[in-house]
Amino acid sequence: MRHLKKFAVSALALTLxxxxxxxxxxxxxxxxxxxxxxxxxxxxDVRDGFMLAINQSDNKDVEVVIEDDARKxxxxxxxxxxxxxxxxxxxxxxxxxxxLAMAVVPSVVAQGKFYLSPNAGPSQLAGKGCNPNYFNVAWxxxxxxxxxxxxxxxxxxxxxxxxxxxxxxxxxALTGYKRxxxxxxxxxxxxxxxxxxxxxxxxxxxxxxxxxxxxxxxGGMGIAFMKQYAASGVDIPVLGPAFSxxxxxxxxxxxxxxxxxxxxxxxxxxxxDANKAFxxxxxxAYGRLPSLYASQGFDTANLILSALDGxxxxxxxxxxxxxxxxxxxxxxxxxxxxNNNHPIQNIYVREVVKDGxxxxxxxxxxxxxxxxxxxxQECGM
Amino acid sequence: MTAALFFxxxxxxxxxxVTLFLMAAGLTLVFGVxxxxxxxxxxxxxxxxxxCAAVAAATGSFWLGLVASIVAAAFAGAIIxxxxxxxxxxxxxxxxxxxxxxxxxxxxxxxxxxxGSFPLFLDVPAILAGPVILPGGLPYPIYRLSIIVVGGLVAxxxxxxxxxxxxxxxxxxGEADREMIAxxxxxxxxxxxxxxxxxxxxxxxxxxxVGALQSVQVGMGEPVLILxxxxxxxxxxxxxxxxxxxxxxxGVVDTLGRVSLPSMFGLFMDPSAASSIGxxxxxxxxxxxxxxxxxFKPEGLVSQNG
Numbered sequence: 083m084r085h086l087k088k089f090a091v092s093a094l095a096l097t098l099x100x101x102x103x104x105x106x107x108x109x110x111x112x113x114x115x116x117x118x119x120x121x122x123x124x125x126x127d128v129r130d131g132f133m134l135a136i137n138q139s140d141n142k143d144v145e146v147v148i149e150d151d152a153r154k155x156x157x158x159x160x161x162x163x164x165x166x167x168x169x170x171x172x173x174x175x176x177x178x179x180x181x182l183a184m185a186v187v188p189s190v191v192a193q194g195k196f197y198l199s200p201n202a203g204p205s206q207l208a209g210k211g212c213n214p215n216y217f218n219v220a221w222x223x224x225x226x227x228x229x230x231x232x233x234x235x236x237x238x239x240x241x242x243x244x245x246x247x248x249x250x251x252x253x254x255a256l257t258g259y260k261r262x263x264x265x266x267x268x269x270x271x272x273x274x275x276x277x278x279x280x281x282x283x284x285x286x287x288x289x290x291x292x293x294x295x296x297x298x299x300x301g302g303m304g305i306a307f308m309k310q311y312a313a314s315g316v317d318i319p320v321l322g323p324a325f326s327x328x329x330x331x332x333x334x335x336x337x338x339x340x341x342x343x344x345x346x347x348x349x350x351x352x353x354x355d356a357n358k359a360f361x362x363x364x365x366x367a368y369g370r371l372p373s374l375y376a377s378q379g380f381d382t383a384n385l386i387l388s389a390l391d392g393x394x395x396x397x398x399x400x401x402x403x404x405x406x407x408x409x410x411x412x413x414x415x416x417x418x419x420x421n422n423n424h425p426i427q428n429i430y431v432r433e434v435v436k437d438g439x440x441x442x443x444x445x446x447x448x449x450x451x452x453x454x455x456x457x458x459q460e461c462g463m
Numbered sequence: 464m465t466a467a468l469f470f471x472x473x474x475x476x477x478x479x480x481v482t483l484f485l486m487a488a489g490l491t492l493v494f495g496v497x498x499x500x501x502x503x504x505x506x507x508x509x510x511x512x513x514x515c516a517a518v519a520a521a522t523g524s525f526w527l528g529l530v531a532s533i534v535a536a537a538f539a540g541a542i543i544x545x546x547x548x549x550x551x552x553x554x555x556x557x558x559x560x561x562x563x564x565x566x567x568x569x570x571x572x573x574x575x576x577x578x579g580s581f582p583l584f585l586d587v588p589a590i591l592a593g594p595v596i597l598p599g600g601l602p603y604p605i606y607r608l609s610i611i612v613v614g615g616l617v618a619x620x621x622x623x624x625x626x627x628x629x630x631x632x633x634x635x636x637g638e639a640d641r642e643m644i645a646x647x648x649x650x651x652x653x654x655x656x657x658x659x660x661x662x663x664x665x666x667x668x669x670x671x672x673v674g675a676l677q678s679v680q681v682g683m684g685e686p687v688l689i690l691x692x693x694x695x696x697x698x699x700x701x702x703x704x705x706x707x708x709x710x711x712x713x714g715v716v717d718t719l720g721r722v723s724l725p726s727m728f729g730l731f732m733d734p735s736a737a738s739s740i741g742x743x744x745x746x747x748x749x750x751x752x753x754x755x756x757x758x759f760k761p762e763g764l765v766s767q768n769g
Binding site: 118122123126248253267270271272273274276278279281282283285286288289301302305306309310313314315330331333334335336337338 | 680
């Protein structure tokens with residue numbers, strides 16, 4: 083009799099739980115990201131943001147496997163194969179760099195798995211190479227540069243000096259800027275990838291008579307450029323995408339970055355409830371301010387969780403549809419996908435400010451409203 | 464290009480050359496005296512930069528950081544010499560390359576373990592911040608100017624050390640004949656440790672000075688290491704004088720090439736393509752220089768035997 087009663091109670095509890103949760107299926111997620119070597123700060127932020135969302139979720143059936151690609155394409159490919167074949171993951175995510183994404187994503191989606199990009203957005207995957215199983219939760223690579231071009235028009239710059247490393251993403255950056263910027267160019271310079279001394283370029287900037295400088299120099303290159311630029315006494319205003327002014331890097335640039343305008347789809351002062359909760363909980367969990375990359379990791383995980391809420395990951399069509407509607411509270415505010423599964427979103431202009439002792443960004447304007455990337459028409463979806 | 468701009472670029476080239484010299488001087492000493500290829504020299508450069516950033520952050524003084532960079536790198540160099548390098552002198556170069564490459568990996572990951580993967584902050588001291596107006600009305604960063612001066616002083620100091628002191632005589636003797644100097648009662652093991660620590664200290668010093676200008680992060684040493692090898696090959700292995708001449712040459716050629724080639728191509732191409740091709744060719748320029756030097760002077764500009 084006692085046993086029976088116990089059984090009845092637990093059965094009741096089960097029914098209650100089931101009815102209140104509707105449906106939340108499990109899934110196995112493979113994350114391939116850069117956790118060692120150059121650029122590992124980005125991968126660590128994506129991972130931390132992603133895992134924060136997973137840990138906050140009620141859905142305890144989601145399993146995440148994380149591996150380090152050390153920024154090597156061949157290693158990323160091996161890990162992807164292993165995750166699909168022996169770990170049997172349903173969804174892959176995590177890659178930071180476009181060249182690694184190009185090596186991994188096409189074969190992953192061809193095997194019927196889902197790939198959600200928390201960072202890289204190469205143009206090939208946004209245009210002709212778009213795929214129903216590939217979702218980009220961050221941006222198409224050109225977006226932030228395009229926004230800075232639009233901003234330069236808005237504030238009336240007429241003669242920009244533009245600068246990027248001599249590699250594909252550098253060329254995409256300057257192309258993106260020029261796509262929107264309408265003024266003249268005082269100079270267009272490609273520097274050696276990984277260069278850390280910009281004295282020669284800064285002297286040319288001084289001599290060029292430019293009224294603004296736009297640069298895309300990710301990682302240590304940007305830190306070096308900004309410090310040297312500040313020391314040179316050249317006072318032409320500087321513009322750039324968020325990458326060189328994000329939370330992980332600002333500390334190393336120091337006061338040299340103060341006042342610089344940069345473009346981003348996210349900022350930690352973006353005024354919405356999801357973002358406030360995210361910034362507070364990220365700080366509590368990791369003891370530092372979240373970066374752009376952390377916000378992208380967080381959004382990616384929440385998108386997956388929202389889709390699992392309504393659809394079984396094994397039912398590819400239903401799960402794909404559930405991803406596409408993107409019913410989740412993005413830290414960017416409104417979030418929706420365009421026809422090519424890339425975000426249509428606002429891109430803001432931020433300014434580097436000092437909050438107490440900590441350098442951070444605050445939003446000062448909107449550069450592009452509900453912006454769609456330039457390759458969407460080329461995608462046949 | 465105006466004369467003022469040309470002069471400024473010349474200064475930039477010299478400053479770049481001087482920082483290369485600080486790296487190359489240690490490398491060429493170790494290679495010349497001890498016959499050892501030390502790939503981990505770039506890691507000592509990184510250790511210097513991290514030590515300077517950490518001490519400067521803790522004490523607020525860049526100068527203490529600078530002292531710490533030399534001490535830390537020299538100390539690390541001495542430990543590495545005693546524990547690892549000492550076993551490699553009689554091995555062939557391939558073993559040395561393998562062992563010192565392993566050191567790069569160990570030191571890089573160790574640095575990440577201690578300091579984390581985000582770049583550290585290190586800024587130039589307030590007294591050297593900002594530009595100074597040179598004769599002719601040209602503004603130039605004081606810090607870069609001081610690097611040129613300090614590099615010149617280090618070169619002079621090294622010259623005096625090698626040419627005028629007893630330690631210098633022993634170093635030169637060790638270079639010429641390792642067995643004979645040991646037979647004469649000089650403690651060759653200690654001498655090697657001193658030379659290695661000296662080279663390491665110089666690399667750490669360079670790392671700290673350049674770190675304030677660029678960024679202090681894991682892996683910062685390897686690109687400089689490659690250039691430093693180019694410098695010692697051009698200059699003649701084992702020669703401090705050769706390293707000085709070659710590093711200034713490489714610095715100036717690289718800087719002027721970077722500036723003038725894109726505009727040269729711009730005369731007969733559209734600007735975008737000219738910039739892209741010009742920068743690609745200018746990044747090869749120092750290797751072309753190295754090839755040309757080796758054709759005419761296979762032992763480098765300053766040959767030890769000539």
